[in-house]
Amino acid sequence: MNLEQIRQVVQVLAAAIKGLRLYPLDHPATARQIELLQNSLLPLLRNKKTIKLGILESTLFVEDYLFTQEFPAAQELARLLEAFDLVGLEFQAGLSAAEIEVLLELLHGGGGKGPAFAEELRRRKVEGIRAVTGEEEDDEAGEPRKVYRKALKVVDQIFHDVRMGEIPSSEEAMQVVKSMAQLTINEPHALFALSMLKDYDNYTFTHSVNVSVIALAVGRACAVSEEQLRSLGLGGLLHDLGKLKIDINIINKPGRLTDSEFETIKHHPAFGADIIARMDGVTQEVMDIVVGHHLRYDRSGYPDKARRNQVSILVDMVAIADSYDAITTLRCYQRPFTPRGAIARLREVAGTSLHPTLIEKFAAALGPYPVGSLVRLDNNEIGLVVKVDTTDPSLADIKILFDPSGQQLTDPYHLHLGHAQVRHIVAEVDPYSKGIDVTDYFD
Ligand SMILES: [Fe+2]
Numbered sequence: 001m002n003l004e005q006i007r008q009v010v011q012v013l014a015a016a017i018k019g020l021r022l023y024p025l026d027h028p029a030t031a032r033q034i035e036l037l038q039n040s041l042l043p044l045l046r047n048k049k050t051i052k053l054g055i056l057e058s059t060l061f062v063e064d065y066l067f068t069q070e071f072p073a074a075q076e077l078a079r080l081l082e083a084f085d086l087v088g089l090e091f092q093a094g095l096s097a098a099e100i101e102v103l104l105e106l107l108h109g110g111g112g113k114g115p116a117f118a119e120e121l122r123r124r125k126v127e128g129i130r131a132v133t134g135e136e137e138d139d140e141a142g143e144p145r146k147v148y149r150k151a152l153k154v155v156d157q158i159f160h161d162v163r164m165g166e167i168p169s170s171e172e173a174m175q176v177v178k179s180m181a182q183l184t185i186n187e188p189h190a191l192f193a194l195s196m197l198k199d200y201d202n203y204t205f206t207h208s209v210n211v212s213v214i215a216l217a218v219g220r221a222c223a224v225s226e227e228q229l230r231s232l233g234l235g236g237l238l239h240d241l242g243k244l245k246i247d248i249n250i251i252n253k254p255g256r257l258t259d260s261e262f263e264t265i266k267h268h269p270a271f272g273a274d275i276i277a278r279m280d281g282v283t284q285e286v287m288d289i290v291v292g293h294h295l296r297y298d299r300s301g302y303p304d305k306a307r308r309n310q311v312s313i314l315v316d317m318v319a320i321a322d323s324y325d326a327i328t329t330l331r332c333y334q335r336p337f338t339p340r341g342a343i344a345r346l347r348e349v350a351g352t353s354l355h356p357t358l359i360e361k362f363a364a365a366l367g368p369y370p371v372g373s374l375v376r377l378d379n380n381e382i383g384l385v386v387k388v389d390t391t392d393p394s395l396a397d398i399k400i401l402f403d404p405s406g407q408q409l410t411d412p413y414h415l416h417l418g419h420a421q422v423r424h425i426v427a428e429v430d431p432y433s434k435g436i437d438v439t440d441y442f443d
Pocket of ligand 1: 239240268291294
């Protein structure tokens with residue numbers, strides 16, 4: 001699902017609800033709005049069985065896209081959901097025009113709030129739409145997604161405060177980092193899989209969350225303590241904070257930087273350190289990460305002043321995470337590396353840019369086909385690695401997306417590759433060659 005499609009769904013839904021203030025439900029203009037909404041949702045529901053739209057602390061999200069920037073239709077929908085005591089709506093495959101009509105009728109004020117709203121949808125046999133109320137939300141989205149979204153929200157707030165010239169509070173960041181560290185201990189691959197989400201519109205803060213998530217995976221692979229995991233998580237979230245103090249045109253410049261632009265960029269670790277030094281609860285290790293995340297393993301890199309300092313090994317872990325996220329991200333000059341390709345690329349710079357032992361531990365923990373890899377099996381089926389066994393990373397759960405003849409399945413199914421492997425992975429497949437976005441298929 002791309003951003004354009006997400007925006008369109010939100011726009012059309014908001015317009016349909018607005019339209020009801022002008023026209024009754026049986027008016028042709030309303031019927032047209034319903035048709036538009038159905039037309040924008042149905043193609044998306046062919047790939048994904050469910051599309052989730054909801055609010056997180058008053059901000060609308062659709063799937064994993066959080067509308068943190070000005071988008072009036074999203075703000076209207078968020079307000080509307082709140083007014084009905086709903087935290088979300090789920091659209092399911094097979095959604096009909098009649099069901100959309102019932103939804104609009106209820107949103108027009110006919111169906112009570114919260115659980116009563118959800119119950120009314122069920123009573124009227126609407127199977128293609130589910131209203132999510134606050135009470136059930138906690139069990140709904142998987143824990144990793146909830147924590148990931150919360151981290152995005154926290155970073156967005158921190159960035160906002162810095163842009164306003166304020167010193168951000170670290171309280172929420174420390175809280176979310178605690179959950180991230182816990183999750184990484186319990187289900188390391190689940191949170192790591194979400195680092196495949198690259199939201200190009202909100203790249204700066206998505207990158208911060210991803211570096212944090214990946215650094216936690218590196219840390220766990222290297223068996224650091226829980227306290228150090230928290231420092232890794234927080235350091236990852238804050239590592240590029242100093243970039244907010246640098247001319248945005250240099251930060252976003254797509255091509256090669258001039259020497260003087262590069263000199264300017266080199267100030268961001270120190271700028272970041274100035275900010276976090278004034279935040280509560282920032283440990284020396286977090287400080288080291290922010291100052292040193294561009295130091296290379298051979299201690300070239302920048303800032304010059306930090307090269308001779310004794311810095312925490314966590315710095316080298318975040319440097320690995322930073323590189324991993326950068327190379328798995330689409331750039332105008334580079335197609336993203338797949339997870340397996342990214343590990344191979346990191347190994348090429350082991351011993352010069354990056355710490356070789358840490359890379360090997362990280363690679364071993366991810367397994368031969370890391371979660372998020374698209375793979376071909378020996379019977380020619382193609383599927384996505386959605387889960388990797390923590391104790392034996394060569395064992396995985398695959399979601400089969402293409403049958404042996406290359407036909408995309410409308411109903412992907414799960415296959416567990418256990419010790420008694422009936423089928424085997426034979427190769428990795430580039431998702432671009434199959435025209436799919438792997439993040440659409442994580443549960
Ligand atoms: Fe940086």
